[in-house]
Amino acid sequence: RERTEIAPGAVHVPGYLTLEQQRELVDACRGWASRMRHTKLPSGGVMSVQTVCLGWHWLPYRYSRTVDDIDGAPVEPFPDWLGQLGRDALATAYATPTPYAPDAALINFYDDAAKMGMHQDKEERSPAPVVSLSIGDTCVFRFGNTETRGKPYTDVELRSGDLFVFGGPSRFAYHGVPKVLAGTANPASGLTTGRLNLTLRETGLT
Ligand code: MD3
Ligand code: FE
Numbered sequence: 001r002e003r004t005e006i007a008p009g010a011v012h013v014p015g016y017l018t019l020e021q022q023r024e025l026v027d028a029c030r031g032w033a034s035r036m037r038h039t040k041l042p043s044g045g046v047m048s049v050q051t052v053c054l055g056w057h058w059l060p061y062r063y064s065r066t067v068d069d070i071d072g073a074p075v076e077p078f079p080d081w082l083g084q085l086g087r088d089a090l091a092t093a094y095a096t097p098t099p100y101a102p103d104a105a106l107i108n109f110y111d112d113a114a115k116m117g118m119h120q121d122k123e124e125r126s127p128a129p130v131v132s133l134s135i136g137d138t139c140v141f142r143f144g145n146t147e148t149r150g151k152p153y154t155d156v157e158l159r160s161g162d163l164f165v166f167g168g169p170s171r172f173a174y175h176g177v178p179k180v181l182a183g184t185a186n187p188a189s190g191l192t193t194g195r196l197n198l199t200l201r202e203t204g205l206t
Contacts (some may be wrong), residue, residue: 003093006143006154009129009168011093016163019188022135025198026190028079029107036109037070048114049177054078056104056203063104063123063203078103086131086200093131093165100128102200110139110195112182118142118149118174125204129167133198134158136191138184144174157181158197160189 004012017025029052036050041060055078056063067073086102108116121130138160144153146169153174158164166173177197185191 010170013163023190118176126202128202
């Protein structure tokens with residue numbers, strides 16, 4: 001199948017998920033959706049994306065076993081089937097079996113207006129890759145460099161069913177989502193509007 005390495009360790013696999021797998025993931029995410037929140041930033045801002053976490057709760061800028069910034073409830077468990085999907089995704093992207101034991105998922109929902117600014121993901125204590133799965137509306141994903149928030153960067157469209165893996169030298173690159181392309185979702189994906197992104201991570205925490 002098609003695999004594009006946009007930078008060392010950063011591999012895009014278009015159409016990785018079947019429509020049936022996309023619908024199953026959307027259904028699972030609907031079960032967690034009542035816990036989706038706009039994360040508050042220490043700057044006083046609020047993220048436009050809505051997020052729910054599994055396994056470990058991410059808050060700026062650490063992980064917790066409890067939803068410390070909302071109600072202190074225990075974080076939802078990270079299901080085994082999602083770890084299996086992550087291992088299959090990594091093996092497909094890197095075209096070689098690679099040990100992978102993700103213990104956290106961040107599930108982000110983007111409405112038409114949501115964006116994510118350029119940032120690095122540095123809260124994990126493991127060098128393992130991040131697996132990203134996209135469903136629903138197409139977005140413009142911006143993949144930058146490890147030195148600065150700005151140029152040089154590469155813009156890539158992520159469509160429903162696409163897999164992206166970020167490992168090796170790409171693991172700590174700046175990245176963001178400057179735009180969601182409204183109205184591009186295929187209803188057969190399970191989403192009629194908006195974009196879902198699941199990222200699987202090894203936190204390296206105990
Ligand atoms: C590159 N999410 O949750 S996925 C995030 O589409 C995040 O919701 C975006 O950035 C989204 O932190 C982008 C692609 C992605 C995720 C994690 C990465 C790219 C990454 C970690 C390191 C390098
Ligand atoms: Fe990120």
